[in-house]
Amino acid sequence: MTDWIIGLPTWQLTRILGICAYLLLFAGMAFGILYGYPFVKGKRKPSVYKTHMRLTNGGSLLALLHAAVLVIDTYTPFEWKEILVPFMAHEHPVxxxxxxxxxxxLILLLLTSDFRQKLSKGVWLTIHMLAYPIFMMAMAHGFFAGTDSQLPAIKWMYGATFAITLMLLGGRALIRKPVRRMAS
Incomplete structure (x- = not known):
């Protein structure tokens, strides 16, 4: 069993898992933002919410696997403390x-979403808004630490997901902004 695990293409696996985790988290973020749009109502609303949760849960699972595979990687092995304790990595600690x-x-977001009914709306919303800086950190981690980031397709992927996220947020902000009426 050990030989089989060591024989896995772990470096390729961790790269694939990282990119797939990021894309699922991006899609989950996009559906989460869309959930707040006024045209998402009626039968669509639960469907958008379920999609948001499935994508985010899937991305979180792949992110956990991405980190775990680094421990068994023989190309650039990480120790558990380097993965579990922030800024302890032997290379590129930041x-x-x-x-x-x-x-x-991500774990905090998932747990507080599971206990949403037990938290006050303000506390839950404050924690849930951390999704934006968490997503930005994950994007920066992938773009600057990812060994595939020099590839044009990967650069485009990060650029496109960032631009789409900004457009969705901008659209939501415009829609929610109250219209000022001019005095007659």
């Missing part, structure tokens, strides 16, 4: 620390 903090942030 960038890898951002990845660790993002993972802890």
């Amino acid at each position: 960038l890898y620390g951002m990845g660790t903090l993002s993972l802890y942030g």
Whole structure:
């Protein structure tokens, strides 16, 4: 069993898991933002919410696997403390620390969402708004620490997901902004 695990293409696996986790988290974030749009109502609202949760849960699971595979990687092995304690990595401690903090942030978001009914709306919303800086840290971690980030397709992926997130947030802010009426 040990030989099989060591024989896995762990470096490729961790890269694939990291990119897939990021894309699922981006899609989950996008659906979370869309959930607040006024045109998402009626039968659509629960469907958008379920999609948001499934994508976010899936991305979180892949992010956990991404971190776990680093421990068994033979190319650049990490110790558990380097993965579990932010900024302790032997290489690029700030960038890898951002990845660790993002993972802890995701776990906090998932747990508080599970206990949403037991928390006050203000507390839950404050914690849930941390999704934005958590997403930005995960993006910075992937873009600057990812070994595939020099590839044009990966650069485009990060740029496109960032731009789409900003557009969705901008659209939501415009829609929610109260219209000022001019005095006659």
